[in-house]
Amino acid sequence: xxxxxxxxxxxxxxxxxxxxxxxxxxxxxxxxxxxxxxxxxxxxxxxxxxxxxxxxxxxxxxxxxxxxxxxxxxxxxxxxxxxxxxxxxxxxxxxxxxxxxxxxxxxxxxxxxxxxxxxxxxxxxxxxxxxxxxxxxxxxxxxxxxxxxxxxxxxxxxxxxxxxxxxxxxxxxxxxxxxxxxxxxxxxxxxxxxxxxxxxxxxxxxxxxxxxxxxxxxxxxxxxxxxxxxxxxxxxxxxxxxxxxxxxxxxxxxxxxxxxxxxxxxxxxxxxxxxxxxxxxxxxxxxxxxxxxxxxxxxxxxxxxxxxxxxxxxxxxxxxxxxxxxxxxxxxxxxxxxxxxxxxxxxxxxxxxxxxxxxxxxxxxxxxxxxxxxxxxxxx
Amino acid sequence: xxxxxxxxxxxxxxxxxxxxxxxxxxxxxxxxxxxxxxxxxxxxxxxxxxxxxxxxxxxxxxxxxxxxxxxxxxxxxxxxxxxxxxxxxxxxxxxxxxxxxxxxxxxxxxxxxxxxxxxxxxxxxxxxxxxxxxxxxxxxxxxxxxxxxxxxxxxxxxxxxxxxxxxxxxxxxxxxxxxxxxxxxxxxxxxxxxxxxxxxxxxxxxxxxxxxxxxxxxxxxxxxxxxxxxxxxxxxxxxxxxxxxxxxxxxxxxxxxxxxxxxxxxxxxxxxxxxxxxxxxxxxxxxxxxxxxxxxxxxxxxxxxxxxxxxxxxxxxxxxxxxxxxxxxxxxxxxxxxxxxxxxxxxxxxxxxxxxxxxxxxxxxxxxxxxxxxxxxxxxxxxxxxxx
Numbered sequence: 001x002x003x004x005x006x007x008x009x010x011x012x013x014x015x016x017x018x019x020x021x022x023x024x025x026x027x028x029x030x031x032x033x034x035x036x037x038x039x040x041x042x043x044x045x046x047x048x049x050x051x052x053x054x055x056x057x058x059x060x061x062x063x064x065x066x067x068x069x070x071x072x073x074x075x076x077x078x079x080x081x082x083x084x085x086x087x088x089x090x091x092x093x094x095x096x097x098x099x100x101x102x103x104x105x106x107x108x109x110x111x112x113x114x115x116x117x118x119x120x121x122x123x124x125x126x127x128x129x130x131x132x133x134x135x136x137x138x139x140x141x142x143x144x145x146x147x148x149x150x151x152x153x154x155x156x157x158x159x160x161x162x163x164x165x166x167x168x169x170x171x172x173x174x175x176x177x178x179x180x181x182x183x184x185x186x187x188x189x190x191x192x193x194x195x196x197x198x199x200x201x202x203x204x205x206x207x208x209x210x211x212x213x214x215x216x217x218x219x220x221x222x223x224x225x226x227x228x229x230x231x232x233x234x235x236x237x238x239x240x241x242x243x244x245x246x247x248x249x250x251x252x253x254x255x256x257x258x259x260x261x262x263x264x265x266x267x268x269x270x271x272x273x274x275x276x277x278x279x280x281x282x283x284x285x286x287x288x289x290x291x292x293x294x295x296x297x298x299x300x301x302x303x304x305x306x307x308x309x310x311x312x313x314x315x316x317x318x319x320x321x322x323x324x325x326x327x328x329x330x331x332x333x334x335x336x337x338x339x340x341x342x343x344x345x346x347x348x349x350x351x352x353x354x355x356x357x358x359x360x361x362x363x364x365x366x367x368x369x370x371x372x373x374x375x376x377x378x379x380x
Numbered sequence: 381x382x383x384x385x386x387x388x389x390x391x392x393x394x395x396x397x398x399x400x401x402x403x404x405x406x407x408x409x410x411x412x413x414x415x416x417x418x419x420x421x422x423x424x425x426x427x428x429x430x431x432x433x434x435x436x437x438x439x440x441x442x443x444x445x446x447x448x449x450x451x452x453x454x455x456x457x458x459x460x461x462x463x464x465x466x467x468x469x470x471x472x473x474x475x476x477x478x479x480x481x482x483x484x485x486x487x488x489x490x491x492x493x494x495x496x497x498x499x500x501x502x503x504x505x506x507x508x509x510x511x512x513x514x515x516x517x518x519x520x521x522x523x524x525x526x527x528x529x530x531x532x533x534x535x536x537x538x539x540x541x542x543x544x545x546x547x548x549x550x551x552x553x554x555x556x557x558x559x560x561x562x563x564x565x566x567x568x569x570x571x572x573x574x575x576x577x578x579x580x581x582x583x584x585x586x587x588x589x590x591x592x593x594x595x596x597x598x599x600x601x602x603x604x605x606x607x608x609x610x611x612x613x614x615x616x617x618x619x620x621x622x623x624x625x626x627x628x629x630x631x632x633x634x635x636x637x638x639x640x641x642x643x644x645x646x647x648x649x650x651x652x653x654x655x656x657x658x659x660x661x662x663x664x665x666x667x668x669x670x671x672x673x674x675x676x677x678x679x680x681x682x683x684x685x686x687x688x689x690x691x692x693x694x695x696x697x698x699x700x701x702x703x704x705x706x707x708x709x710x711x712x713x714x715x716x717x718x719x720x721x722x723x724x725x726x727x728x729x730x731x732x733x734x735x736x737x738x739x740x741x742x743x744x745x746x747x748x749x750x751x752x753x754x755x756x757x758x759x760x761x762x763x764x765x766x767x768x
Contacts, residue, residue, distance in 0.1 A: 061464035064754035096481035235457035
């Protein structure tokens, strides 16, 4: 690695459901980012976007459509599908390779133009074994949740508390989609989706455009007084077939360890100041916290009960409201990065955590019961 | 600029109608062959890059999840790079930048497509926006026919000369495919049969068009430090270029096609190439249509604008000519789309390491690989050489 790469600025779209067409929505977030830095499209070295062929308003080969709206005209650009933390990593790699001084990373999903998320996620299932069973991300998560509750004695109330906490945080985030105060009872008594999951424990379907500008160390320092550095990443795929996996022992610990090693974090539960974790299903925040080493195995329920992960807690998790509040499927990973960036630079506004933040963790996942996990560590 | 990167192994499936294997088995066939070619094993791989065309092609979405075990990526980081037809090239670029950045020493790049599982032209039509372009693009032939006509019109190419040049290109690719054990279409056809074949979309005739193929390709990229510990010869990455422009076909000049011109210039600049026709020993041009191959020669500076037909008829781009193109039989004979761009890279690497067998260009040291995609928008280039 020939130096450091840092985040210079970030921009998110608002409101969560937009009347803009795709071109305008992408253009606006791109332009907002460039304006924030005070640079022009010509100053951007390369662009990496994240969008999916299956979460893209019925248009395949996603980036061929919005190419020019993202500032890519006659530029060397590329795209990642499935997960926008992939695009964040690829943007970092392009800068670290020395071939580009700056990289713009943009993630976009216009959920309002897509079918229900699970209509799409059921297409992840192979047509021979999984699909006829009705496996999709929600039913797979329900299997995982049942196992989690049974193996560790996690209660339904503890799982529901994640929704209560995250939607409360979302009240303070003007970019959040779902903004309402709910109680544990309301969460548990909302309509069942796949037992034991209820509607309020499942993420919504949102629109979301988010962009960050990356730059090599010297350029980053020239463009901003507060660069946030890419300090570590880890990512790991799990095996495909659900029945072949222990759903409570996935690859997240491995991804996390790689990120911590690269970032030289020895005690992540003490050194990480704030975490933005992808929790498309409420209980997953608890399980992922365990697997990220932020609490001991089986203690995710106790972690949320203790208030540690609340906005004013010792280790706030999802101060933005998380994926339960805003779920632009492919873009949700880069939202975690943008939110972590704002927490570190103290620009998160009303949902800024009380403690000072120097090190933040961003996580994303997709696939059945967390088949793919990516972890990024950022720091000032 | 970054760390030096080499290709240390390639693997391809026997491309074609592969009803004998499942999708995961097809992918595994290519991955296994890359390991055999390089002498590496899955444990040596730090990271993996995959890509395909959209999931409608096979009916499985985000298929890196489904194919994780076949690719042998379980427990490792993965990137899923997709840029339409140029996906295979963009996958290679991702692997290159990953190693060049110093965050991995060995990256496995894999591209795949099992096109006989679905309807490729229906899928391709959905690349166009649903409001303005989709209703008339008529799949890939529709788009490339328009671009070809723009090129014919601009250069005032006489119909007979055009037909002759395209037929020569078609014949050369189909003959060369017989020397490539992995090629899909193996057809002995005459120049007259090609010229008289039925029109698909003017000026494109039956033998001007690539097939649908099932196939996969895997390429292992390695850091300089690791590559130099290996016994087998490396193919060094000398230059990488990529450009894209807007999705509305009518908005830009597709004859002096800026994305092709600029992508090639970016790669030539890195590789120190001034006169590509003289300095390159072989080129694997992404040629799903004969006319596109001719048009691209001009954009890549293999000849002047308007010269491609004449030079093709003189044999400049045939084996034995100044710059042999697509000795593998090219995309015209094999097109599993998500793999196709990566196959161009693999073939270029095979040429400069002397591993191309019966379709080896003697003494090849510097080779160009190319892929294109989008609604005639994207062009990607990778130049590989036997010398660092």
